[in-house]
Amino acid sequence: MDMIQKPKGTKDLLPEDSYKWQFVERKVAKVLENYGFKEIRVPVFEYTELFQRGVGETTDVVQKEMYTFDDKGGRSITLRPEGTAGAVRAYLENGMASKPSPVKLYYNMAMYRYENVQKGRLREFHQIGAELIGSSSYLADVDTILMAKSIFNTLNIPNIKLNINSIGCPKCRSEYQKKLREFIGKNLDSYCDTCKTRFEKNPMRILDCKEKKCKELNVGAPMMIDYLCEECKEHFENVKSALSSANVEFEIDSSIVRGLDYYTKTVFEFIDDKTGLTVLGGGRYDGLVEEFGGAPTPAVGFATGVERVMELFEATNEQVQENVPDLYIVSCGDKENIKAIEIAKNLRKAGVYVEKDIMERSFKAQFKYADKLNCKNVIVIGEDELTSGKVKVKNMATGEEVEAELAPEAIINIIK
Numbered sequence: 001m002d003m004i005q006k007p008k009g010t011k012d013l014l015p016e017d018s019y020k021w022q023f024v025e026r027k028v029a030k031v032l033e034n035y036g037f038k039e040i041r042v043p044v045f046e047y048t049e050l051f052q053r054g055v056g057e058t059t060d061v062v063q064k065e066m067y068t069f070d071d072k073g074g075r076s077i078t079l080r081p082e083g084t085a086g087a088v089r090a091y092l093e094n095g096m097a098s099k100p101s102p103v104k105l106y107y108n109m110a111m112y113r114y115e116n117v118q119k120g121r122l123r124e125f126h127q128i129g130a131e132l133i134g135s136s137s138y139l140a141d142v143d144t145i146l147m148a149k150s151i152f153n154t155l156n157i158p159n160i161k162l163n164i165n166s167i168g169c170p171k172c173r174s175e176y177q178k179k180l181r182e183f184i185g186k187n188l189d190s191y192c193d194t195c196k197t198r199f200e201k202n203p204m205r206i207l208d209c210k211e212k213k214c215k216e217l218n219v220g221a222p223m224m225i226d227y228l229c230e231e232c233k234e235h236f237e238n239v240k241s242a243l244s245s246a247n248v249e250f251e252i253d254s255s256i257v258r259g260l261d262y263y264t265k266t267v268f269e270f271i272d273d274k275t276g277l278t279v280l281g282g283g284r285y286d287g288l289v290e291e292f293g294g295a296p297t298p299a300v301g302f303a304t305g306v307e308r309v310m311e312l313f314e315a316t317n318e319q320v321q322e323n324v325p326d327l328y329i330v331s332c333g334d335k336e337n338i339k340a341i342e343i344a345k346n347l348r349k350a351g352v353y354v355e356k357d358i359m360e361r362s363f364k365a366q367f368k369y370a371d372k373l374n375c376k377n378v379i380v381i382g383e384d385e386l387t388s389g390k391v392k393v394k395n396m397a398t399g400e401e402v403e404a405e406l407a408p409e410a411i412i413n414i415i416k
């Protein structure tokens with residue numbers, strides 16, 4: 001019979017890799033927690049409308065990439081393509097708006113986008129993201145960017161470039177959009193069909209088009225950064241000078257528009273210099289809470305692609321040590337096996353990682369297996385040990401043997 005394979009664009013995370021993921025996930029969580037962020041988990045699926053309204057009808061994510069289906073009750077459901085919309089919905093739905101401001105949330109969740117699969121681009125992928133809800137100050141942008149940067153520092157990932165831009169607010173954007181339509185309008189016929197549909201509703205999205213032809217036509221287009229209102233300009237100046245004072249290197253990339261509609265003012269991307277892949281993206285989104293029915297509430301956040309981070313982490317870091325058993329208990333015979341069960345149970349209860357025979361293998365085969373597992377220590381429970389109540393604890397690295405009582409406390413004292 002044919003074996004069924006995993007769907008295109010998905011990955012299995014195997015035991016030989018999962019411990020590295022856990023290591024990285026813990027390190028990143030610690031960075032975020034040190035900034036006061038607390039974990040939130042939201043549903044894998046939401047009503048489709050949430051993303052249509054939040055991420056934006058004219059974005060690639062909503063127009064082309066969502067996993068959307070009707071459930072048996074006839075409601076349109078979508079697998080989350082990103083985390084911000086769900087986090088903000090949960091913030092409002094659970095009354096977090098009445099908590100002391102700002103509310104700081106982080107998540108580590110799988111996301112789903114029907115994309116062209118290629119290196120670094122999957123259909124099921126993972127993001128660790130952070131959302132800081134309730135501050136309009138440039139200080140929130142700066143803290144968020146510093147926090148994002150420390151993720152890469154903590155993981156010893158070098159050569160990550162920070163690019164920032166400001167894409168203004170609805171106030172300054174209308175003037176800009178007029179200018180942009182004038183520019184694009186001259187060649188509108190030559191743009192792709194998707195761009196044509198975006199011309200009236202959201203011409204800025206045309207700047208984000210991946211089509212070669214459209215990219216060429218976009219060269220020389222007016223940039224949002226040249227049309228910022230006084231407030232947006234001042235905000236951006238403050239962000240830039242605070243980053244410089246904090247010795248954070250960055251470049252201004254006025255071509256960053258981001259692929260999601262909710263952004264306002266500061267946007268930023270962390271790019272891997274070697275591959276050019278964006279490993280982390282984010283920005284301010286001052287209109288989203290209100291868009292979802294809440295009071296006007298400013299916010300800023302980011303998300304990092306865990307698969308992309310893992311790739312860089314593994315390329316540049318020494319091997320993370322996998323957890324190996326503290327002790328292997330070799331035993332043969334009914335009484336001996338019962339003793340092994342008891343000793344293992346108590347040691348595990350005390351926090352020791354214990355492996356023991358559950359295959360009824362021979363002594364020799366058990367030793368071989370213990371060796372394969374790289375166990376730090378081995379004890380043998382045989383007839384002699386049962387009679388004498390003593391056991392030899394063998395340190396596998398040094399070969400040294402130490403005699404102890406055949407009791408959990410005595411064994412712990414030697415192996416710890």
Ligand code: HAM
Binds near residue numbers: 113121130280300
């Ligand atoms: P995003 O730029 O769409 O932003 O995604 C953030 C990161 O997720 C990307 O920089 C990339 O590393 C990773 N990523 C995106 N798509 C894929 C994919 N198909 N395969 C692998 N990795 C991918 C957001 O999603 C926003 N919600 C971030 C945010 C939070 N902004 C404010 N708060």
